[in-house]
Amino acid sequence: MTRSRTQADGSRAPTSADVARLADVSQTTVSQVLNGKAGITRISAETREKVIAAAARLGYTPNHAARSLRQRRTKLIALVLPTLDNPYFSDVVNAAQEAARERGYAVTVMPIREGDGFRASSLLQGAACDGIIVAGHENCASPELRLLQARGLAVAVLQEQSPDPAISSISVDLEAGGHLATRHLVALGHRRIGHVTERLRPAANGMSRIDGYRRALAEAGLAFDPALVVVTENSMAGGATGAERLLATEGEPATAAFVYNDQLAVGALARLRERGLLVPRDFAVVGFDGLAVGGFTAPPLTSVDSPRGTLGRLAAEVLIRAIEAGSPMAETHRLPVRLLVRGSCGGQEPGDPPP
Amino acid sequence: MTRSRTQADGSRAPTSADVARLADVSQTTVSQVLNGKAGITRISAETREKVIAAAARLGYTPNHAARSLRQRRTKLIALVLPTLDNPYFSDVVNAAQEAARERGYAVTVMPIREGDGFRASSLLQGAACDGIIVAGHENCASPELRLLQARGLAVAVLQEQSPDPAISSISVDLEAGGHLATRHLVALGHRRIGHVTERLRPAANGMSRIDGYRRALAEAGLAFDPALVVVTENSMAGGATGAERLLATEGEPATAAFVYNDQLAVGALARLRERGLLVPRDFAVVGFDGLAVGGFTAPPLTSVDSPRGTLGRLAAEVLIRAIEAGSPMAETHRLPVRLLVRGSCGGQEPGDPPP
Incomplete structure (x- = not known):
């Protein structure tokens, strides 16, 4: 085992000693963490994280472990x-x-x-x-x-x-899906379109559902209203709560919602029904995923079909x-994704193929 | 490695040679199959099955493998x-x-x-x-x-x-669940109660859902009618087909169904709705499992709550x-299981606690 290796560019390859120094732990700890020999409970999660972050930052590869993994x-x-x-x-x-x-x-x-x-x-x-x-x-x-x-x-x-x-x-393509769903609701005449979603990620990179939702609104000349974005738990129960809260929003009420996924949409449909709203007459819903269950809801769920x-x-x-x-x-x-038109929005968009 | 071992009762323990003889294959093949060293595709499934069956029948244990598995x-x-x-x-x-x-x-x-x-x-x-x-x-x-x-x-x-x-x-306790579900329908006045089920197992041992269904019918003095037992695929779509076929049964029509599981029941509820039947007024449905989705169907699904x-x-x-x-x-x-009364049967059984 050489303790110093030379990389392609002539610089010295990092050693476990370098990792130990950067992580401020012993070389034994580095070896236990990186070779996966430590019991789950023997080394604290914090120390593990420090060692792994240091190894990743230095580009350190424990060669023995790599060889053994590769051979098996x-x-x-x-x-x-x-x-x-x-x-x-x-x-x-x-x-x-x-x-x-x-x-x-x-x-x-x-x-x-x-x-x-x-x-x-x-x-x-x-x-x-x-x-x-x-x-x-x-x-x-x-x-x-x-x-x-x-x-x-x-x-x-x-x-x-x-x-x-x-x-x-x-x-x-989540962004394209959010765009398709929202554009469908816009094409059917909706102007106050809500978005029921699980918690939004801090690192928005323009590639998620909500970015497509905002793009479709902007293309239709509709203002993005943060009050119409309801964040809820990622479950059927969360979808029910989300729909409830969207209905309770102050100002001009929403007449439609683009819902994060079909699980949430199943809950949203149930809560709208309980509140006496007839879907799609009184309120339109689009889900996301195209799950089998959407074919059996009342009414069947229009959704972005994720492949x-x-x-x-x-x-x-x-x-x-x-x-x-x-x-x-x-x-x-x-x-790419496509729109799966079923019954929860109440109409074909002009130019759509029949369902 | 000893090729002959003595068991507790003094008889000779089986060896890989015994397994090879019974399975009519070479000892090498026995070793490859039982030590898991053969690639999945190298030995035919048929040969593997023969070797495994012979080893199981003789009670043969490949000691080396056992030791290595136990130590790891x-x-x-x-x-x-x-x-x-x-x-x-x-x-x-x-x-x-x-x-x-x-x-x-x-x-x-x-x-x-x-x-x-x-x-x-x-x-x-x-x-x-x-x-x-x-x-x-x-x-x-x-x-x-x-x-x-x-x-x-x-x-x-x-x-x-x-x-x-x-x-x-x-x-x-599947039998108790089938009994609870069917007894609930009987108590609500139903006399023609169907059972929508996935394929029935050949080895009926009196412990499955259908045995409880039959027991509840018998206790109520209702004849078991095989025409009311509809076998279908284990999926939501299968539940829809099953409900359809139950409605099409000749003779006095069923007014209720005990459905194999909630997945099937979700499909059954959708198909009954499509056929213009109002649940529970026109038809009662009990599912099995107590899944979350049953809280969001139209109407919410009464089910046997499986723990x-x-x-x-x-x-x-x-x-x-x-x-x-x-x-x-x-x-x-x-x-044990319990009945989870929601909306799909239209009433509390006398003596049931409120839902």
Whole structure:
């Protein structure tokens, strides 16, 4: 084991001593964290984070671990998902699994809740997979992803920008979806259009649903009114609460809502019904995802159809290509969406194909 | 390595040669299959099945593999589920994960479709977990479970009878649920009560939903009419088709249905609405599971509340107890259910607490 390596540009490669110095911990701690040998509870989360951040910042690769990970081919890929509560993810998993199976790989799913802290090294050390597909804003932002990638795992993120040039990103065009949904409501004559959404992310990069919502409003010459944006919990119950609060907004009332996803929209439809509003006559609703359940609501839900099957399949294909190339081959894909017109808005937009 | 071992009762323990002879394959093949070293595609599924069946029949344990599995503590447990499409399973996973985390374990989910063949050895070799919780009728019937158990993995089955004295079983009382649901409809005055169900299992053991349905009919002096039992696909679309077919049944029409699960019931409610029937005035529906979505249907769905959280939590606890005991400690648990009265049957049963 050499304690000093030379990089392609002639500079000295970082060592574990450099990482220890930057993180202000011992080399033993660095080794325990980076080689995944420490028990989950033995080293504090704070120390782990410091070591990983330092290693990522210096571009340090623990070579032994990398070699051992690379040599161990398990033919298993892991999907790290923030929740299994939304059927959106089961559609993605089903498609990823089918694509993986065609190539001789199996799929395992690791539910890691946003905010629980992504303890990927420990988890994935146990699972011993060849690559991971990660969803969830905080999971994708974890510095551990770069570390796992550096240690020989193929990594792809879903619905997020790639955190590293060597990490692939596969997403659907959320901005275009928000635009399509809102433009549909505008075309049907609505002028006070609300947006019921889960909490907005601090790092708005012009690529999310609400950006498309704002663009469609602006194109129609409608002012963006923050009072019509209702933030709620990401669940059916949250959708019900969100609809309730949108109805209670002061000023000229909303006559329609673009709702963050179909789960929320199912709750919103129920609450509107309870409040005596007839959808679509009294209020129009557009969801997002195009889930099966939207075909069975009262009325059936118009939604932005997100290509969940293509998303899952492509993510598995991209990941397996990287695994089999044996080196980072990052790809970036953004998939188009379409509007799925059912009954909850009350009309075809001029020029739309029949449903 | 001894080629002949003596068992507690003095008889000779089976060897890999015995397995090879019974399965009519070479000892190399036996070793490749049982030690999980063969690539998934290298040995035919048929041969694998023969070897596993022979090993299970003889009670053969490949000691080396067992020792290596037992020594490798991963603090990871795997849930093998037939589908992620039903939120029932995400509720079970969430609870299992919470219980596991409290004990320092992580959870991974392996979706293995019924009928795809349970390739547990290969999969679980890759995942390197300490124990597995298995759901799905065919998955639980796989001979590989006994083999995995013999090799040192803790094994528990969900919603099925234990296939082996060393394998734990955790289930909810489906028969009692079918009885509660049907008795509720009887108490509300219904005499022609249909049952919309996914395909019935050949091995009826008096413990499934339909047995409770029949018991409640018999108790009310109502004849069981096979024409009122409609078998359909396990999905929302299947529920819609099932309701359609129940309405089309010849003879005196059904006025109510006990539906297999809430997913099916969501589809059934939508189809009844499309056909112009007002629920509960014209037709009553009881689902099974008590899923969140039933609170948002039109009308809200009366259902048998299955204790999904307790099921998942208990399964994880039982499994981890067995892992930490280091030896098989089979437990059998059957959890009670209760009726969750909402709006789809149109009334409280006399003596029911208010909803």
